[in-house]
Amino acid sequence: MKNRIKIVAALSGGVDSAVAASTYVEKGYEVIGVTLKMKSCDDSKEKTKACCGLDDNIQARLVAEKLNIPHYFLDVRQDFKEKILKYAWKEYSVARTPNPCVLCNFYLKFGSLLDFATDIGAIGVITGHYAILERDETGSVKLFKGKDDLKNQTYFLSALTQEQLNRSYMPLGDITKVEVRQIASQLGLPNAKKQESQDACFGYKGEAFAETLYRIFDSKSIPGDIITEDGKIVGRHKGINNYTIGQRKGLGIALGKPAYVFKIDKESNTVYVSTDSSLLLKSTFTAIDMNWLDSDEDIIECEVQTRYRQTPLPAIVEKITSTTASITLLQPARAITPGQALAVYRGSQLIAGGWIDEVN
Amino acid sequence: MYTYLDYNSTTPVSKEVLDEMIPYFNQMYGNPSSTHTYGQKAIRAVDMARVRIAKFLGSKPDEIIFTGSGTESDNLAISGVLNNKKNKKHIITSSIEHSAVYNTCKEFEKNGFKVTYLPVDNNCRISIDDLENAITEDTALISIMLTNNETGVIQDIKKVAEVAEKNRITLHTDAVQAAGKMEFSVDGLGVDLLTISGHKIYGPKGIGALYVRRGLKLHPMIFGGGQEKKLRAGTENVPGIVGLGKACEIAGENLERNIEYLSKQRDALEQGILKNISFAKVNGGLAERGSNTSNISFPGIESETMIVKLDLNGIAVSSGSACGATSRETSRVLTAMGLSALDLFSVIRFSVGLGTTDEDIEKTVQTISKTCNK
Numbered sequence: 001m002k003n004r005i006k007i008v009a010a011l012s013g014g015v016d017s018a019v020a021a022s023t024y025v026e027k028g029y030e031v032i033g034v035t036l037k038m039k040s041c042d043d044s045k046e047k048t049k050a051c052c053g054l055d056d057n058i059q060a061r062l063v064a065e066k067l068n069i070p071h072y073f074l075d076v077r078q079d080f081k082e083k084i085l086k087y088a089w090k091e092y093s094v095a096r097t098p099n100p101c102v103l104c105n106f107y108l109k110f111g112s113l114l115d116f117a118t119d120i121g122a123i124g125v126i127t128g129h130y131a132i133l134e135r136d137e138t139g140s141v142k143l144f145k146g147k148d149d150l151k152n153q154t155y156f157l158s159a160l161t162q163e164q165l166n167r168s169y170m171p172l173g174d175i176t177k178v179e180v181r182q183i184a185s186q187l188g189l190p191n192a193k194k195q196e197s198q199d200a201c202f203g204y205k206g207e208a209f210a211e212t213l214y215r216i217f218d219s220k221s222i223p224g225d226i227i228t229e230d231g232k233i234v235g236r237h238k239g240i241n242n243y244t245i246g247q248r249k250g251l252g253i254a255l256g257k258p259a260y261v262f263k264i265d266k267e268s269n270t271v272y273v274s275t276d277s278s279l280l281l282k283s284t285f286t287a288i289d290m291n292w293l294d295s296d297e298d299i300i301e302c303e304v305q306t307r308y309r310q311t312p313l314p315a316i317v318e319k320i321t322s323t324t325a326s327i328t329l330l331q332p333a334r335a336i337t338p339g340q341a342l343a344v345y346r347g348s349q350l351i352a353g354g355w356i357d358e359v360n
Numbered sequence: 361m362y363t364y365l366d367y368n369s370t371t372p373v374s375k376e377v378l379d380e381m382i383p384y385f386n387q388m389y390g391n392p393s394s395t396h397t398y399g400q401k402a403i404r405a406v407d408m409a410r411v412r413i414a415k416f417l418g419s420k421p422d423e424i425i426f427t428g429s430g431t432e433s434d435n436l437a438i439s440g441v442l443n444n445k446k447n448k449k450h451i452i453t454s455s456i457e458h459s460a461v462y463n464t465c466k467e468f469e470k471n472g473f474k475v476t477y478l479p480v481d482n483n484c485r486i487s488i489d490d491l492e493n494a495i496t497e498d499t500a501l502i503s504i505m506l507t508n509n510e511t512g513v514i515q516d517i518k519k520v521a522e523v524a525e526k527n528r529i530t531l532h533t534d535a536v537q538a539a540g541k542m543e544f545s546v547d548g549l550g551v552d553l554l555t556i557s558g559h560k561i562y563g564p565k566g567i568g569a570l571y572v573r574r575g576l577k578l579h580p581m582i583f584g585g586g587q588e589k590k591l592r593a594g595t596e597n598v599p600g601i602v603g604l605g606k607a608c609e610i611a612g613e614n615l616e617r618n619i620e621y622l623s624k625q626r627d628a629l630e631q632g633i634l635k636n637i638s639f640a641k642v643n644g645g646l647a648e649r650g651s652n653t654s655n656i657s658f659p660g661i662e663s664e665t666m667i668v669k670l671d672l673n674g675i676a677v678s679s680g681s682a683c684g685a686t687s688r689e690t691s692r693v694l695t696a697m698g699l700s701a702l703d704l705f706s707v708i709r710f711s712v713g714l715g716t717t718d719e720d721i722e723k724t725v726q727t728i729s730k731t732c733n734k
């Protein structure tokens with residue numbers, strides 16, 4: 001029993017991470033379950049305990065009991081607030097729409113948790129992401145989309161570096177969600193039928209994420225005008241932080257036809273709307289903080305994804321500097337939004353990631 | 361073999377205690393308030409426990425009130441006094457109390473009471489001068505713990521009692537971590553109220569007791585039937601009470617021997633660690649301490665990491681109060697002692713017990729040395 005290889009399993013309380021952990025238990029590794037404690041009850045408006053993942057904590061413990069592995073909580077509440085929530089708040093306040101999940105993976109799951117794993121002598125971290133990691137002899141890692149098209153989560157992994165991927169283990173890449181649930185049932189895992197909880201980490205009950213952030217960081221939304229593309233004031237907005245490009249619902253205006261947000265201007269505190277959805281179509285934009293995972297060329301023919309669950313779009317990505325890029329889509333696309341993550345694919349391989357900056 | 365060095369969090373129920381409790385679950389299961397034979401068996405068991413606890417604390421049996429935990433006893437003591445003396449609105453406590461006292465005081469603070477949290481020096485001791493200076497006409501209660509749960513440091517409650525008596529102020533002490541680890545009696549200390557808990561002295565969880573000096577009136581905390589002098593209604597937890605009684609009896613009978621044993625193991629552990637790890641620092645080491653606790657900082661090694669590493673090597677320790685163990689919040693007690701951030705984040709509390717063997721100590725010293733000197 002001694003001298004087994006130690007590996008940490010991130011246990012969220014959900015079925016994916018549980019099945020991922022179980023595969024390494026079966027392989028004979030010394031699996032150590034860890035649940036990240038991210039949310040602080042103090043940040044909830046209602047200050048009830050139900051807000052800070054208590055149910056997930058119970059599920060995670062039951063999984064650990066079923067797998068007969070040790071289980072710990074890693075308190076990352078301070079990093080969560082300082083590195084993820086504060087970033088998201090700053091983005092909203094400059095009229096961008098942040099993607100906290102990508103950053104959370106970078107700083108917490110594949111940051112603090114990986115560091116913790118290393119500290120306790122583990123080789124890395126197992127997660128329940130539907131993605132495939134291919135390691136070669138030189139130690140370089142290639143990241144591919146998982147077999148389950150519906151669950152492609154590589155978009156959320158687009159900020160991870162070679163160094164982080166090197167210590168990551170994603171055993172669910174070559175199975176589907178349906179199969180994962182079957183395995184969970186066979187193993188008698190308590191959460192086999194648990195519903196998806198995609199955005200559970202962010203936002204609190206009865207509040208939009210942006211509202212929560214403004215409350216936590218004590219800043220005021222400043223109302224302003226909603227203006228059409230020909231300059232007509234058609235309504236008032238609740239503060240630019242509450243809107244995103246392409247948004248149709250909750251605008252509180254009636255123009256006879258569906259109207260979309262096509263521009264948000266921080267300087268004039270204005271939300272621009274139009275009934276002409278072609279105004280949302282764009283084909284060139286820039287990206288910053290590029291993470292070149294597996295791409296040596298300066299001009300790359302590839303596909304790009306500009307938000308989660310989008311079919312990748314054929315594009316040309318041109319390296320401007322080592323950290324910036326210019327992207328040209330072969331066909332214009334709807335609602336490319338500053339602040340969102342950019343994932344660059346060659347076929348099913350994720351070859352680069354970055355953040356959408358300016359859309360022309 | 362697993363090594364358990366977290367006896368301040370909780371202890372195993374000793375065999376003698378368990379044996380004595382078991383019949384009260386399914387044989388002598390009567391309600392102590394009942395007139396019939398079943399009821400009589402039960403009330404006699406409760407009485408016997410009161411006698412044993414009274415002997416252990418040096419009180420009279422009718423001065424013992426049973427509660428559901430040490431925390432509940434603390435709550436009853438504080439709210440019982442404050443809700444009874446409605447005209448006085450000031451409490452004096454310390455900055456190093458267990459949450460059971462600290463947060464109860466915080467709650468009264470929210471409701472218009474004034475609370476003085478006495479500071480401590482860097483060895484975890486309050487000053488009697490500070491105490492005297494804090495007293496006002498309005499002071500209703502002083503609550504200062506006997507032995508600190510994180511550092512094991514003992515406060516001079518006798519001196520506190522002299523001050524309290526001179527000023528005619530009611531005095532409560534939380535003796536949860538002192539019981540069975542040092543010699544004391546309620547009269548020797550001079551307190552009016554004293555808290556103990558079952559599961560810290562090889563008795564069961566879910567049972568506590570509060571010593572209430574004869575003549576001291578408290579406001580009830582739980583209303584219902586007339587149990588526990590109407591202070592804490594609800595059918596008595598007879599097996600728990602029996603267990604607490606037996607645990608106190610055993611603790612009292614073996615006190616001297618146990619103190620000697622615990623001190624020996626604690627000192628061996630502490631010296632072993634200090635000898636092997638040059639950067640380790642004992643917190644509160646210069647004060648008079650209870651016999652079983654050692655609080656040590658390992659600057660540069662985060663508590664959380666150390667606890668997990670030791671656990672994976674079969675050694676159970678904690679970073680402080682078990683109640684805050686899953687959070688990276690720093691210890692209020694050690695912060696009050698003025699520890700640096702580096703020392704605060706790297707603290708480990710070792711608490712030995714009657715089951716701690718020489719092998720446990722040796723293994724722990726070795727494992728920590730390996731972890732630290734890598």
